[in-house]
Amino acid sequence: MTPSPEVRHRMNTVTIGGATLRVDLAVQMLERSGMDGLSRLEPGSAAWLQALIDGLCMLSSRDPMTGLVNRRQFEASLEGEIDRVARSGESAMLLLIDIDHFKRVNDSYGHGAGDEVIRAIGRTLQECVRPMDTVARIGGEEFAAVLPNCPASFGEAVADRIRLAIESCRIEVSRHVRLSVTASVGGAFAPRWVRSSARLWMERADQQLYRAKAAGRNRTCMELPPHSQVSNEERDMLFSTMSAFMPDTLDSTR
Numbered sequence: 001m002t003p004s005p006e007v008r009h010r011m012n013t014v015t016i017g018g019a020t021l022r023v024d025l026a027v028q029m030l031e032r033s034g035m036d037g038l039s040r041l042e043p044g045s046a047a048w049l050q051a052l053i054d055g056l057c058m059l060s061s062r063d064p065m066t067g068l069v070n071r072r073q074f075e076a077s078l079e080g081e082i083d084r085v086a087r088s089g090e091s092a093m094l095l096l097i098d099i100d101h102f103k104r105v106n107d108s109y110g111h112g113a114g115d116e117v118i119r120a121i122g123r124t125l126q127e128c129v130r131p132m133d134t135v136a137r138i139g140g141e142e143f144a145a146v147l148p149n150c151p152a153s154f155g156e157a158v159a160d161r162i163r164l165a166i167e168s169c170r171i172e173v174s175r176h177v178r179l180s181v182t183a184s185v186g187g188a189f190a191p192r193w194v195r196s197s198a199r200l201w202m203e204r205a206d207q208q209l210y211r212a213k214a215a216g217r218n219r220t221c222m223e224l225p226p227h228s229q230v231s232n233e234e235r236d237m238l239f240s241t242m243s244a245f246m247p248d249t250l251d252s253t254r
């Protein structure tokens with residue numbers, strides 16, 4: 001493949017339109033991560049550069065242990081979903097999933113076994129959802145999933161299916177040891193027609209997760225849409241958006 005005239009690769013640098021860029025570190029990072037997309041391409045070609053950029057984007061948005069989306073990328077997905085729900089009025093569900101008593105796994109079987117459990121739960125979650133859903137690892141032993149276009153009647157069933165799938169997993173952490181763990185799940189639907197924020201949506205789901213933990217763990221608690229309250233903060237957001245279009249007709253103190 002012939003390098004584009006604009007792009008030349010020399011040693012550890014690439015020259016584009018007269019500017020010389022260092023790429024050695026970026027290339028090393030991709031190689032170490034096991035992505036070998038670059039090696040099949042002509043160094044310095046436009047396709048090679050595109051693969052380098054794509055690879056770096058992928059690395060910065062993934063959790064290295066599980067390969068799932070990381071917290072930063074997940075919050076960006078949530079913002080996108082909030083926009084969609086506000087425009088379309090479709091329902092979307094957010095689930096927070098936290099492994100129960102995970103400290104005991106580390107304490108009893110070691111950190112390596114704990115890591116293996118985290119990886120296995122990540123795979124299980126991914127298997128439980130549709131391709132259009134996003135699953136993320138958002139903290140040590142905490143995961144999240146956002147399910148677009150998820151009707152209320154379906155939401156609780158999905159959440160419980162996830163919980164049961166985790167409970168039935170037998171995770172091989174060494175040649176002779178298989179572990180099973182449980183998880184608590186908290187869920188909340190995005191308020192429809194209201195442009196909320198990722199933080200508020202996460203807080204709602206987190207309250208449900210807290211309830212599930214407090215009620216004894218290995219259970220699912222959902223904030224169902226008929227019971228969901230629009231918080232004062234969300235109400236203010238709604239009023240400020242509407243008053244921008246109809247300044248004389250709305251009183252935000254109502």
Ligand SMILES: Nc1nc2c(ncn2[C@@H]2O[C@H](COP(=O)(O)OP(=O)(O)OP(=O)(O)O)[C@@H](O)[C@H]2O)c(=O)[nH]1
Pocket residue numbers: 098099100101102103104106110111112113114115118139140141213217
């Ligand atoms: N192996 C491993 N452990 C981790 C990782 N990240 C966090 N942890 C551990 O996860 C444990 C979390 O413990 P806690 O927050 O007390 O929660 P818990 O024991 O799961 O208890 P509950 O959530 O209340 O059911 C701590 O022991 C952390 O060290 C990781 O990447 N790998």
